[in-house]
Amino acid sequence: MAKRGGKLVMEQVQKRYHKTVALHPTSLDIEPGEFFSLIGPSGSGKTTLLGTVAGFVPPTGGRIEMDGVNLAMLPPYQRNIGMVFQNYALFPHMSVFDNVAFPLRLRKLGVAAVEERTRKMLATVRLPDFGHRMPSQLSGGQQQRVALARAAVYGPRMLLMDEPLGALDKNLREELQYEIKAFHRQIDATVLYVTHDQEEAATMSDRLAIMNAGRIVQHGTPRHLYEHPTNAFVASFLGTANLITVIGKPESGEAEVRVPTANAGLLKAINTIGQGAMSEACVICVRPESIRIETGEQAKVCANSNRMEGKILDATYTAGTFRYQVQVGTETEAPVAVRLPSVRQSDMLPRGTNVSLVWPASATLLIRKD
Ligand SMILES: Nc1ncnc2c1ncn2[C@@H]1O[C@H](COP(=O)(O)OP(=O)(O)OP(=O)(O)O)[C@@H](O)[C@H]1O
Ligand SMILES: [Mg+2]
Known part of the structure; x- marks a missing residue:
């Protein structure tokens, strides 16, 4: 400088x-x-x-x-x-x-x-x-x-x-x-x-x-x-953000929040919103590179991670990265974007594969919707 x-x-x-x-x-x-x-x-x-x-x-x-x-x-x-x-x-x-x-x-x-x-x-x-x-x-x-x-x-x-x-x-x-x-x-x-x-x-x-x-x-x-974006606008303006609507008003501190996605129900999240602001509408933000994809038997739930079941809607390869769109829950909910470096994977998973998405609670941010 x-x-x-x-x-x-x-x-x-x-x-x-x-x-x-x-x-x-x-x-x-x-x-x-x-x-x-x-x-x-x-x-x-x-x-x-x-x-x-x-x-x-x-x-x-x-x-x-x-x-x-x-x-x-x-x-x-x-x-x-x-x-x-x-x-x-x-x-x-x-x-x-x-x-x-x-x-x-x-x-x-x-x-x-x-x-x-x-x-x-x-x-x-x-x-x-x-x-x-x-x-x-x-x-x-x-x-x-x-x-x-x-x-x-x-x-x-x-x-x-x-x-x-x-x-x-x-x-x-x-x-x-x-x-x-x-x-x-x-x-x-x-x-x-x-x-x-x-x-x-x-x-x-x-x-x-x-x-x-x-x-x-x-x-x-x-x-x-x-x-550490504080709201959904910042999160989605910088890079790609998976934003998941939160049902109800979570407590302050580390939180479990309810989401509409049928098979997830509760997610563990880091609550980045101060106590005074808890009356505001919230979303969960997860970056695509924080998510791991598991298939078949290997998927297991771990205390400090979140998990959702889904099906691969779209799979593409660009510049060393597999990019997946994964449908979780109903078709009206936005698919979840996942990015994985291709060097650490074998083949790209094809469309239609049933997968588990797993990511750490520490990469799950509870932020303001507006
Ligand atoms: N001379 C002007 N008279 C009236 N409104 C203006 C005038 N100049 C700017 N505005 C309005 O002020 C707002 C901000 O404009 P500004 O030019 O600062 O935007 P910007 O972020 O630089 O956009 P861009 O990326 O398109 O350059 C806009 O709604 C614009 O229409
Ligand atoms: Mg300008």
């Missing part, structure tokens, strides 16, 4: 457009040098939040500080914040060198300093020999690296990126994810990054926040959010 960069503090920041609430009052701290991502579905408020920090969306309430300075006092160009957008927005009539040098010349740096810093930044984005080219002579990925260089060349305390890889194809996107990470390690800037791609966010970020309908629903490290 980069050692330096701005510290961002948002307190109850909100944005309304007449009756539309684009951002509900939101508080968030981002640490110096951190790589922090916002993810969420379209319209959830990601660009709005970014815009309040950049200065092109005036908030209708709250306070934003960088390094203790109230940003409301500063116009966008004085905030010491660089931006990269999805559409590269390079100046088409300027060479690559002049594009990257532009922010330095705007700040009236001397010719020698402009030359040195522009060359250094072009080398950092691995385009040292591209200075004389025009943007139209570059590939999409190269253009985006120039945009990155231009945003960071004057040494801003913070870099904001709004879906910078959104226009690129999958392979190039993955390559540039690692490049942007490496780039971040070389510069001294905090990064606030927007994407709707959860894998991209998990790959790149120290921490991330999941947004829905103008709110941050949960934030934390990628691993924490995947393994």
